[in-house]
Structure formats: structure tokens, C-alpha cells
Amino acid sequence: DIQMTQSPSSLSASVGDRVTITCRASQSISTYLNWYQQQPGKAPKLLMYAASSLQSGVPSRFSGSGSGTDFTLTISSLQPEDFATYYCQQSSTITFTFGPGTKVDV
Amino acid sequence: QVQLQESGPGLVKPSETLSLTCSVSGDSVSSYYWSWIRQTPGKGLEWIGNINYSGNSNYNPSLKSRITISVDTSKNQFSLRLSSVTAADTAVYYCARIMITFGGVHGMDVWGQGTTVTVSS
Numbered sequence: 001d002i003q004m005t006q007s008p009s010s011l012s013a014s015v016g017d018r019v020t021i022t023c024r025a026s027q028s029i030s031t032y033l034n035w036y037q038q039q040p041g042k043a044p045k046l047l048m049y050a051a052s053s054l055q056s057g058v059p060s061r062f063s064g065s066g067s068g069t070d071f072t073l074t075i076s077s078l079q080p081e082d083f084a085t086y087y088c089q090q091s092s093t094i095t096f097t098f099g100p101g102t103k104v105d106v
Numbered sequence: 107q108v109q110l111q112e113s114g115p116g117l118v119k120p121s122e123t124l125s126l127t128c129s130v131s132g133d134s135v136s137s138y139y140w141s142w143i144r145q146t147p148g149k150g151l152e153w154i155g156n157i158n159y160s161g162n163s164n165y166n167p168s169l170k171s172r173i174t175i176s177v178d179t180s181k182n183q184f185s186l187r188l189s190s191v192t193a194a195d196t197a198v199y200y201c202a203r204i205m206i207t208f209g210g211v212h213g214m215d216v217w218g219q220g221t222t223v224t225v226s227s
Contacts, residue, residue, distance in 0.1 A: 034213030043217035096153040
């Protein structure tokens with residue numbers, strides 16, 4: 001199985017900050033990497049797919065990069081609605097795996 | 107607009123079988139691949155398994171011996187059965203649609219609201 005790790009596990013930031021979250025796969029997954037945002041009590045929301053493709057309706061302050069084993073999600077200017085938990089997920093194999101999550105709070 | 111709705115018992119006794127259904131509206135279950143995901147209290151997301159319109163399924167290896175995912179095209183829904191449940195299976199269970207493009211299989215782009223299942227006697 002492909003294992004996913006994320007760093008940091010949590011971070012504190014302020015509105016307007018640039019925030020970067022890292023995701024690492026235990027083996028190469030090409031660009032089959034997706035990012036989700038989850039607000040408390042809500043279902044996850046797909047932000048990015050294929051490592052760097054912005055899902056329809058997602059603000060352009062979100063961006064993704066990487067390939068192989070190392071990936072990043074960047075929020076260029078953090079907004080109040082961006083305080084949430086972020087998960088990466090690989091879809092390189094028929095058995096998906098999620099990262100453990102990164103909580104972004106004040 | 108595609109919508110997914112999970113349904114099933116909110117309480118299941120230990121050693122029994124958890125059964126959930128995901129009803130799809132606004133799209134055909136025959137057009138996509140579908141997934142079940144769960145989230146234990148205060149923890150992260152765990153992928154359970156996928157199924158396509160023809161019934162081909164893939165399961166999380168850690169749960170594989172206890173899972174059955176099926177699709178009913180006549181009712182436009184798909185289902186999850188998890189046998190021999192324990193307290194560790196207490197979670198919010200989500201159904202979701204898998205996004206597929208010419209580039210391959212990607213993430214889950216449409217999610218149900220989730221349903222809480224508690225395993226307790």
C-alpha cells in the first residue's frame with residue numbers, strides 16, 4: 001500500500017498569510033494527488049486534483065504543485081473561510097489512501 | 107446538480123453487519139465510479155472502497171475481509187455492508203463520486219453529507 005504523510009500536522013496562521021502544506025507519498029504516484037478541505041461537521045470538499053488542477057469553483061488563491069513523491073498545497077492569502085483541515089489523497093492505485101490531515105487555525 | 111444521500115441505521119450492535127445505502131440523484135450511477143469513505147471521531151479520513159457501474163469493486167486491504175460494496179442501477183444507488191463490526195467501526199460514513207478525466211482517476215468530487223454510525227450494545 002502507498003502511505004501518505006503530511007506536514008505540519010497543524011499550523012497557526014493569520015488572515016492574509018501565505019500558507020504551505022506538504023504531502024509525501026511512500027512511492028511515486030506521478031501526479032495522482034488530490035487535496036481536500038474539510039470544515040468541522042462538514043463533508044470534505046475537493047480543492048485540487050492531478051496535483052495542480054484547480055477544481056471548478058475553488059478560489060485561485062489555492063494552488064498545488066509536485067510530482068512523484070513530494071507535493072505542496074499553497075494558499076496565497078489566507079481568508080477567514082480557509083481555517084479548516086486539509087487532506088491529501090492519492091489515486092495512483094486502485095486502493096486509495098489519505099494523508100493524516102493538516103489543521104489550519106488561528 | 108448531482109446529490110448523494112447516505113441512509114441506514116445509526117446504531118449497530120457489536121458483531122452485527124452495518125448496512126448503508128447511497129442514493130444518487132441528478133446523475134446516473136451507471137455513468138461513474140463511486141466510493142465509500144469513513145471518518146472516526148476526531149480522526150482523519152479512511153477510504154473504504156470503490157465500485158463502478160458494472161459492479162467491479164476495490165476494497166481497503168485492512169477491511170477487505172469484512173466489506174461488500176454493491177451497485178443497484180435500477181434504483182440508482184450503491185451500498186456498503188461491513189460485517190462483524192466493533193466499536194472501532196464507529197464513524198461518520200460518507201459516499202462520494204469519483205472524478206475521472208482523460209488523464210485518469212482522480213479524487214472524489216461530489217460527497218454525501220455523511221451519516222453517523224455508532225457500534226454499541
